[in-house]
Amino acid sequence: MTQPAxxxxxxxxxLVMAGDEDAFTQLYRRRQxxxxxxxxxxxxxxxxxxxVTQEVFIVLIRxxxxxxxxxxxxxxxxxxxxxNHVLRxxxxxxxxxxxxxxxxxxxxxxxxxxxxxxNPLEELTRNEMIDxxxxxxxALPAHYRxxxxxxxxxxxxxIDAAKVVxxxxxxVRSRLHRARALLIEKMRAGRERGQxxxxxxxxxxxx
Amino acid sequence: xxxxELENIARDVAQDELMDVALREAALSHADSCAYxxxxxxxxxxxxxxxRRLALAAESAExxxxxxxxxxxxxREQRSDGAAPVSVSALVANRRWLYVGVGIAAAIVIxxxxxxxxxxxxxxxxxxxxxxxxxxxxxxxxxPAPEPQPERRPLARHSxxxxxxxxxxxxxxxxxxxxxxxxxxxxxxxxxxxxxxxLMNREGLAEMDSGxxxxxxxxxxxLMSFGLPMDMDRAGERIKADVVVGNDGLARxxxxxx
Numbered sequence: 001m002t003q004p005a006x007x008x009x010x011x012x013x014x015l016v017m018a019g020d021e022d023a024f025t026q027l028y029r030r031r032q033x034x035x036x037x038x039x040x041x042x043x044x045x046x047x048x049x050x051x052v053t054q055e056v057f058i059v060l061i062r063x064x065x066x067x068x069x070x071x072x073x074x075x076x077x078x079x080x081x082x083x084n085h086v087l088r089x090x091x092x093x094x095x096x097x098x099x100x101x102x103x104x105x106x107x108x109x110x111x112x113x114x115x116x117x118x119n120p121l122e123e124l125t126r127n128e129m130i131d132x133x134x135x136x137x138x139a140l141p142a143h144y145r146x147x148x149x150x151x152x153x154x155x156x157x158x159i160d161a162a163k164v165v166x167x168x169x170x171x172v173r174s175r176l177h178r179a180r181a182l183l184i185e186k187m188r189a190g191r192e193r194g195q196x197x198x199x200x201x202x203x204x205x206x207x
Numbered sequence: 208x209x210x211x212e213l214e215n216i217a218r219d220v221a222q223d224e225l226m227d228v229a230l231r232e233a234a235l236s237h238a239d240s241c242a243y244x245x246x247x248x249x250x251x252x253x254x255x256x257x258x259r260r261l262a263l264a265a266e267s268a269e270x271x272x273x274x275x276x277x278x279x280x281x282x283r284e285q286r287s288d289g290a291a292p293v294s295v296s297a298l299v300a301n302r303r304w305l306y307v308g309v310g311i312a313a314a315i316v317i318x319x320x321x322x323x324x325x326x327x328x329x330x331x332x333x334x335x336x337x338x339x340x341x342x343x344x345x346x347x348x349x350x351p352a353p354e355p356q357p358e359r360r361p362l363a364r365h366s367x368x369x370x371x372x373x374x375x376x377x378x379x380x381x382x383x384x385x386x387x388x389x390x391x392x393x394x395x396x397x398x399x400x401x402x403x404x405x406l407m408n409r410e411g412l413a414e415m416d417s418g419x420x421x422x423x424x425x426x427x428x429x430l431m432s433f434g435l436p437m438d439m440d441r442a443g444e445r446i447k448a449d450v451v452v453g454n455d456g457l458a459r460x461x462x463x464x465x
Contacts, residue, residue: 177218
């Protein structure tokens, strides 16, 4: 008994271009999460990630013929569109300062921290560390942030990341190296601040 | 292996990526004997660990179901329209369009305000009034041309080429030089104007590098002095004219406006 063959992205895209709605649904469900997460991790905004995901697939509906399989995978093509939209939106929204995450999300994080692990305090610390890392990534310049998101969070190869970003593989490698160095500096600074606070606490108590 | 070489492969070592076993052993061996590289490797491992946890935390994140619904509607619309672009109506929920709408509305309000401000001087009664200069424009001394009711407009509203070329052509055929003048208002307020007639010689015209157009009213008899036909029955009426005043205050050219 043979397994039904899973159609490739290109097969689905050809069907989409022929007007096959099921193929579009299948392709969307296969690729939307990656695009959405990329936009979310680049911007820190769920609303922006939602808009960008929508715009990416609208482009696919309108201009599927523009995709050239010889220039890279469909996933990389979609990430590239998402990247352009994200950067444009971030540029437009630059005057606005990003505020803290919503209360709902904070509550969700807090609750997950209390019930998820065997040691709640340890889990909470880990969640705080992840939040700090997330904020550190969001604070990176966009050209560093995008390579961290693509290569480290989405585990994309240097070659594919270079296609998404539109630069040489060596550039991706050097940017990633620099970005990670910046993140390590921030992690160290955070650790030192934490240690200083721990040492200062007793003094404050007895002051 | 030295520190520089380890620096180049620190991420690969920290991520346990597939790599030459000998290279990995050399890197680890160097880290054992170098405190700086040992710390560097520890930091890389901590960062890699944190990034993996961050990636795992976001693993379940995906676009809300409404995005799929909207896209399917857009897909159906695109399919029914053939090659026509996807209608914006399918994307009502998209906040971007809201921003665009607000931007357009703001632009319309600004344009209307500018139009109102620009049209205000033209609605003032014909009673004697002082010339009003826009900020930064030159306050010209009294022009030698007759100007009972001057109304100044900066010359910058017309390109210098457009202003100077008709002055030269006016010598050859002033009669045929009527043109529609866009006074910056709506189409129904379009004016018909003659070409500019020079009021001084070519050297005097060449000396002018900037100035402004001043709207005046003259007796219709002035038409005759420039060789233009005039209805004698209306000789007592007045006619509008634009006088080009240089930055030295001297009138350089004139055109009649109807």
